[in-house]
Amino acid sequence: MKQIKLLLLIVMSVVFLMACGGGGDDPIIPEPQPEKPETPTTSTQTVTFMANEQLQQTVTLTGLKAAIADFDNQNSWVTNVIPLGYGGTGAPNVSITISENKSNDSRSGVVTFKDTKQNTVILTISQSGVSTPSGIEDPHDTQSDQPAYGRQH
Numbered sequence: 217m218k219q220i221k222l223l224l225l226i227v228m229s230v231v232f233l234m235a236c237g238g239g240g241d242d243p244i245i246p247e248p249q250p251e252k253p254e255t256p257t258t259s260t261q262t263v264t265f266m267a268n269e270q271l272q273q274t275v276t277l278t279g280l281k282a283a284i285a286d287f288d289n290q291n292s293w294v295t296n297v298i299p300l301g302y303g304g305t306g307a308p309n310v311s312i313t314i315s316e317n318k319s320n321d322s323r324s325g326v327v328t329f330k331d332t333k334q335n336t337v338i339l340t341i342s343q344s345g346v347s348t349p350s351g352i353e354d355p356h357d358t359q360s361d362q363p364a365y366g367r368q369h
Contacts, residue, residue, distance in 0.1 A: 254281075254333060256333060256334035256335050256336065257279060257335050257336070258279070258335070258336040258337075258338065259278070259279030259335075259336070259337055259338070260279075260337070260338045260339075260340065261275070261277065261278065261279065261337055261338075261339050261340070262339070262340045262341075262342065263275050263312065263339065263340075263341050263342070264341075264342045264343070264344075265314055265341070265342065265343040265344070266343075266344055267317060267343070267344045267345065267346055267347065268316045268317060268346065271313060271314055271315070271316065272311060272312065272313045272314075273311075273312050274300065274309055274310070274311050274312075275309065275310050275311075275312055275339065276303045276305060276307050276308075276309050277307055277308050277309070277310060277329055277337045277339070278305060278307045278337075279307075279335060279336070279337040280307055280308050280329060280331040280335050280337055281306075281307070281331060281333055281335050282331040282332040282333045282335070283299075283308060283331060283332050284299045284308050284310070284329055284330070284331055285330050285331055285332045286329070286330045287299075287310075287327060287328060287329045287330070288327065288328045289325075289327045290325070290326075291325030291326075291327070291341070293314055293315045293317070293323065293325070293343075294312065294313075294314050294325055294327060294341060295313050295314060295315050296311070296312070296313035297310055297311070297312055297313075297327060298310060298311040298313075308331070310329070312327070312339075312341060314341065314343060317343050317344070317345055317346060318346060319345050319346065320345040320346055320347070321345045322342060322343060322344045322345045323342070323343055323345075324340055324341060324342040324343070325340075325341050326338055326339065326340055326341070327339045327341060
């Protein structure tokens, strides 16, 4: 009977030591941490069109990190804003089309874009005015004391 008790004590000791994992080979798996939501960002960009030589440009909105969800264009001369997909940087591209600027004055406007993660890009669009060659007066300039095209003294 003593031998059975001793054998039982040895078996229980081996089982206890194995169950405690004294080998240290078990990997420690960390508890999964909940993802922290990204804080939305706002950035600015500028695109410049030269007078009437260029009326369309493709722009990469580098401040956006996801697909374009919405945009706001309050400029009548910015005639078309078309999301195109993603560029090589992973940021979305847009096609911007503007109308001719028939004025000598430059103009600028803003189009605001938001992505699906609420990041914002404020895009300032500028276009130079029509330049009049030197020595020739603008026929639309009513402030000039020089005769306009076609006028005789």
